[in-house]
Structures are given as structure tokens and as C-alpha cells.
Amino acid sequence: MSSKPLVFVTGNANKLKEVKAILSKGHPIEIESRDLDLPEIQGTPPQIATAKAHSASTHLSCPTLTEDTALCFTALHDLPGPYIKHFLQALGHTGLNTLLSGFEDKRAYALCTFAYCPGPGEEVVLFEGRTEGRIVPARGGGTFGWDPIFEVEGTGKTYAEMDIEEKNALSHRYKALAKVREYLISLDEKKKAES
């Protein structure tokens, strides 16, 4: 890969742990991490991810990778979506289940949007990964956010009931990172061909 490792900017230690584990498999992608409290705008997941990446590259004056995660409830027309962090903090696992108590439809999907920004003011490239499931009363241990209430379609297990290898083989984050990896490899090959 390129000589300078890419900087992954996140304030979330669990995200970082998963990203490092996923990227350590297969074609090696080196990353450094920075914990910066970046402002997050309101808007659609792509708008939020793009603004976050611009802000990261402007702060650090280098190429950056950022990530935004949304948890979208079908019965609520995809809300809480990118605002899940605040809903989880305010309502907890029980409260998030209660939001759906008036609906038979418990379907939800986890959406991960990685954003690569080559430098301050430059165009951002987005990579999405989506995993389908449904919202259930909390099951399984672990300490990552809403993992215990998201049961992955076709598995009968919540993310929290899976070991890390299992989650990282089907998660929203894994699917988006597979696209990031492909892009970074092609970028590197292009740079090598030009030099």
C-alpha cells in the first residue's frame, strides 16, 4: 500500500476495534487512528458522512477515512437512522423496543457509510454496507451500543450473541469496508502506474 497510512478518524473505540480486525484480514491496509470530536450535521446518511469527512480532512490536512452508522426502523420510515446514537443514549434498549410496540413490523437495517476524503476541500468518496435484521428485546452480552437488540436476518442471533469473527463476516461495517479496501487497492495501483 501507499507509504503513508490512512488516518481513520473516530471517537468510538468499538468501531476502531472492528475496523482494525476486519482490515487485518486479506490484502493488508494500514491505518492510523485519531480520536477527534467532529461536528455532525443533520441530514441523510450520505450528507452527514460527507460533511464529517470534509471536517476531518480540514482538521488534519491529510487524507482521512471516517464512518457514520445508522440504525433504520422500517415501521418508522428509517428513523432513528443516523440519529441512533442520541436515541440509544436517551431511551436505552428497552425504550428502542417500545418505539416499535405499536407496530407488527419489527424490521430494521444497519447502515454503515465510510467516507474517504483525499484532502481539505477535495471530493469525498462514499462506501455503503447494509445488513438486514429486526429489533428484539436485548439478548447477548457485549458492550457495543445496540448490538443486543439487532437480530440479523437469517441467523436467529443478535450481533451481541455472535463472536467477533461471526459479526465481522456479515456486518454492515464489514460490507462497507470490503468496498473501501477495493477502492484503496485500485488507488494505490493507479499511483504506482503513474510514478
Ligand SMILES: O=c1[nH]c(=O)c2ncn([C@@H]3O[C@H](COP(=O)(O)OP(=O)(O)OP(=O)(O)O)[C@@H](O)[C@H]3O)c2[nH]1
Ligand atoms: O451496537 C452497535 N453495533 C455497531 O456495529 C455499531 N456501529 C455504530 N454503533 C453505534 O451507533 C451510533 C452511531 O453514531 P456515529 O456513527 O456518529 O458514531 P460515534 O459518534 O460513536 O463515533 P464517530 O462518529 O466518532 O465515528 C453510536 O451510538 C455507535 O456507538 C453501533 N452500535
Ligand SMILES: [Mg+2]
Ligand atoms: Mg459520531
